[in-house]
Amino acid sequence: xxxxxxxxxxxxxxxxxxxxxxxxxxxxxxxxxxxxxxxxxxxxxxxxxxxxxxxxxxxxxxxxxxxxxxxxxxxxxxxxxxxxxxxxxxxxxxxxxxxxxxxxxxxxxxxxxxxxxxxxxxxxxxxxxxxxxxxxxxxxxxxxxxxxxxxxxxxxxxxxxxxxxxxxxxxxxxxxxxxxxxxxxxxxxxxxxxxxxxxxxxxxxxxxxxxxxxxxxxxxxxxxxxxxxxxxxxxxxxxxxxxxxxxxxxxxxxxxxxxxxxxxxxxxxxxxxxxxxxxxxxxxxxxxxxxxxxxxxxxxxxxxxxxxxxxxxxxxxxxxxxxxxxxxxxxxxxxxxxxxxxxxxxxxxxxxxxxxxxxxxxxxxxxxxxxxxxxxxxxxxxxxxxxxxxxxxxxxxxxxxxxxxxxxxxxxxxxxxxxxxxxxxxxxxxxxxxxxxxxxxxxxxxxxxxxxxxxxxxxxxxxxxx
Numbered sequence: 001x002x003x004x005x006x007x008x009x010x011x012x013x014x015x016x017x018x019x020x021x022x023x024x025x026x027x028x029x030x031x032x033x034x035x036x037x038x039x040x041x042x043x044x045x046x047x048x049x050x051x052x053x054x055x056x057x058x059x060x061x062x063x064x065x066x067x068x069x070x071x072x073x074x075x076x077x078x079x080x081x082x083x084x085x086x087x088x089x090x091x092x093x094x095x096x097x098x099x100x101x102x103x104x105x106x107x108x109x110x111x112x113x114x115x116x117x118x119x120x121x122x123x124x125x126x127x128x129x130x131x132x133x134x135x136x137x138x139x140x141x142x143x144x145x146x147x148x149x150x151x152x153x154x155x156x157x158x159x160x161x162x163x164x165x166x167x168x169x170x171x172x173x174x175x176x177x178x179x180x181x182x183x184x185x186x187x188x189x190x191x192x193x194x195x196x197x198x199x200x201x202x203x204x205x206x207x208x209x210x211x212x213x214x215x216x217x218x219x220x221x222x223x224x225x226x227x228x229x230x231x232x233x234x235x236x237x238x239x240x241x242x243x244x245x246x247x248x249x250x251x252x253x254x255x256x257x258x259x260x261x262x263x264x265x266x267x268x269x270x271x272x273x274x275x276x277x278x279x280x281x282x283x284x285x286x287x288x289x290x291x292x293x294x295x296x297x298x299x300x301x302x303x304x305x306x307x308x309x310x311x312x313x314x315x316x317x318x319x320x321x322x323x324x325x326x327x328x329x330x331x332x333x334x335x336x337x338x339x340x341x342x343x344x345x346x347x348x349x350x351x352x353x354x355x356x357x358x359x360x361x362x363x364x365x366x367x368x369x370x371x372x373x374x375x376x377x378x379x380x381x382x383x384x385x386x387x388x389x390x391x392x393x394x395x396x397x398x399x400x401x402x403x404x405x406x407x408x409x410x411x412x413x414x415x416x417x418x419x420x421x422x423x424x425x426x427x428x429x430x431x432x433x434x435x436x437x438x439x440x441x442x443x444x445x446x447x448x449x450x451x452x453x454x455x456x457x458x459x460x461x462x463x464x465x466x
Contacts, residue, residue, distance in 0.1 A: 121167045137168040137382050139362050144374045144382075148363065154401055155367030155425075160418065163362055168384045171362055174296065175414065176388040177222025178354050179267045181438060190335045191441070193343045202342070203394040203409060204235070204350050211238035212350065212393065213248055215422030217415030219293015225268035226254035227413045228389035232352045233277060233328050235391070237444030239349045245444070249277075249326060250288035257301035264298030270354065270389060270440065274331040280308055281325030287316035327445045334439040338429045341439055342395060348441060350391045353410070355426070355435040357388045364418075368398045368407045368425045371433060392439070395428055408435060 110126035117124050117131070121138040124131045140163050148157035163171065205212045213234045218227045230249040238246045255264055258276040262268040276282070283303065292298055302317040314323035334344045334351060345351050359375045359382065375382040394409040407425035416422040426435055 118165065121165050121170075135381065137359070137384065139163040139166040139168050139171040139359075141168075141359070141363075141375065141378075141382065143378075144360060144372075145363055147374050148360070148372070153367070153370070153372065154398070154405055154427075155369045156365045157360070157363040158365035159363070162417070168359055168382075172357075172384050172386040173266065174220040174222055175218070175362070176357055176386040177218070177224040177226075177265070177267045178228075178387040178389040179225070179263070179269050180387055181270065181354070185269070185271045186438065188333045191332045191344070193334070193340045193347075195339060196343050196346070198339065198342050198346070201394070201396040202346055203396075204345070205393065207346075208235075208239055208349065211235065211243055211246060213238075215411050215416050216251075216290075216413050217293060218251075218413040220296050221255070221265035221292040221298075222263075222267045223251060223255055223265060223292060224389045224413055225262075225270055225273055226251040226258070228352050228391055229270060229273040229277065230254060230282060231391050231411070231413075232350055232440070232442065233282070233326070233444065235350045236328070236348065236442060237326055240444045245326065247284040247324075247326065248286075249282045250285045250290070252285070252290045252292060252299075253282050253288045253301075253303060255292050255298040256288075257303060257305075259298065259301070265292055265296050270352070271331070274328065274440070274442065277326075277328050278330055279327075280305065281327040283314060283316065283323055283325050284320075287314075287318055287320045287323055289318055329443040329445060331440050331442040334441055336431060336436045336439070338436065341392070341436060344439075344441055345392060345394065348443070350393050350411075352389055352440040353392045353408075353435055354387055354389045354438045356385050356433045358385050358433070359383055364424055366420050367400070368405045368427060370427050393423075396425070398425065 109129055110131050111129070113126050113128065115126040119131075119133055120140065120142070122133040122136050124133040126132075140159050142159075145157050145159055148155075213231055216227060216231070218224060230251040234247065234249045237249075254268075254273055254276060258268070258273055260272070262272055288303065303314055307314050308325070314325060316323045334341055341351065358371045360372050361369065390413065391411040392408050393411055396407055396409060398405045398407055406428040408428045410424055410426060412419060412422055412424055414422065426432060429436075431437055
């Protein structure tokens with residue numbers, strides 16, 4: 001056995017079953033961290049996480065264990081001294097191969113000027129024996145995460161592997177994607193809604209079940225303007241047709257074909273998205289699948305406008321034979337009154353809401369989100385925001401903190417691994433992050449009989465408030 005590898009001192013432990021380290025860990029690896037960076041040892045797992053790695057210039061109290069595999073298949077676990085920096089990868093030395101996580105232990109010093117390393121999203125260079133990092137604000141800010149863990153907040157946070165190593169500006173650019181509505185759109189007339197008795201809790205999924213579409217993942221494309229529009233359209237088409245139309249509409253078609261004065265994966269306007277789906281219609285996702293989440297590009301339109309007048313009909317890019325295009329009625333604005341939004345939602349289905357996403361929202365894991373000023377306390381370079389559109393599915397009251405907190409229940413578009421299985425709760429009744437300032441509804445073009453009924457009801461509402 002060896003006690004020193006590559007000039008780094010180690011405390012070694014021969015593995016003959018469960019190690020002391022593994023016996024103290026749970027199967028979830030490290031608390032509050034979503035990380036697949038583990039190495040199996042004799043059927044068990046080792047966890048590499050922030051409590052060991054990337055602790056900053058002062059280092060950590062402990063260092064992460066490394067798995068050393070000898071060419072004879074013997075296994076030894078070693079720990080790196082806190083006073084020494086570990087390299088990012090280890091080569092085979094004296095017949096031993098070390099496997100280590102992609103994170104780096106930092107003690108502030110380095111040996112070769114010009115060497116570069118990555119610390120989260122920051123690029124660091126060795127200068128005069130010390131690591132100098134560029135100060136880029138990251139999507140996951142460990143110091144803020146730690147304060148959210150230990151402080152008294154109405155929500156919890158998590159370190160998402162998908163966001164680790166990404167810059168904050170990158171997240172704002174590629175994970176949101178709604179452009180602030182122009183003044184003429186902001187001033188559009190609000191629908192008048194007849195008040196009704198409202199319960200303390202409501203969830204669209206309980207009322208309409210499978211007619212409400214599941215959470216999707218927009219990936220690395222600022223497409224919330226398209227994803228939320230097709231999501232609301234899908235829900236409301238299913239509701240108004242009583243399940244006869246239950247298709248997930250293609251957000252990719254909106255991204256690729258609705259490009260006039262839109263910015264594709266760098267954002268779009270909701271009113272122009274609604275115009276397209278009202279005038280031309282959008283096919284199902286099975287006909288025009290979503291790919292921009294990987295490419296970061298809206299792509300070329302594969303269903304041009306001229307195809308809508310072609311006698312042969314629309315042709316699906318996927319090759320599917322079902323190329324039905326679904327249309328919506330003109331969208332309408334719901335007033336910012338809490339009760340009006342609740343009534344509209346409970347009566348006609350989920351609504352579309354645009355709100356401001358701040359830097360800490362990316363770390364949301366559960367509870368009722370309320371924006372903190374932790375990043376602002378660090379300075380302007382740690383703060384960023386952008387507009388995002390989501391589906392609002394319901395509301396409720398949270399009592400877990402000892403005091404009632406009203407919230408909206410929303411479906412995000414960052415996949416089911418984020419938040420509460422892809423959903424989140426946000427403070428209700430206070431226009432928090434502007435969540436109640438621009439709420440949109442629309443009716444699907446179902447049967448003519450059903451449409452006439454809806455229009456008569458709308459006219460009755462308007463007469464009542466004249």
